[in-house]
Amino acid sequence: MNSIDEKxxxxxxxxxxxxxxxxxxxxxxxxxxxxxxxDDLWHTSSGRMRVYNYLLDQMEAPH
Known part of the structure; x- marks a missing residue:
């Protein structure tokens, strides 16, 4: 697993x-x-960035 996967x-x-x-x-x-x-998106470069950016946005969103 690479570092972006771990993050x-x-x-x-x-x-x-x-x-x-x-x-x-x-x-x-x-x-x-x-x-x-x-998981399907994660296997493409553009999909990986889309998912990762979504996760970062979720971390910053007020809950």
């Missing part, structure tokens, strides 16, 4: 609270990505 998973663990929910997030259709799976 993405760290962000997700902080947001979701468990490794199980992180796994589920990667493999579930997501409205933010037009119901595409984040």
């Amino acid at each position: 993405a998973n760290r962000i997700l663990r902080a947001l979701l609270g468990s490794d199980e929910l992180v796994q589920r997030w990667w493999s579930s259709p997501n409205r933010a990505f037009d119901m595409q799976l984040p």
Whole structure:
């Protein structure tokens, strides 16, 4: 796993609270990505940036 993969998973663990929910997030259709799976997007350069930027935005969003 490279460092951007690790960073993405760290962000997700902080947001979701468990490794199980992180796994589920990667493999579930997501409205933010037009119901595409984040994991499918992650395998392209443009998709990886889209997902990573989304995660960064979620970290900054007030909850």
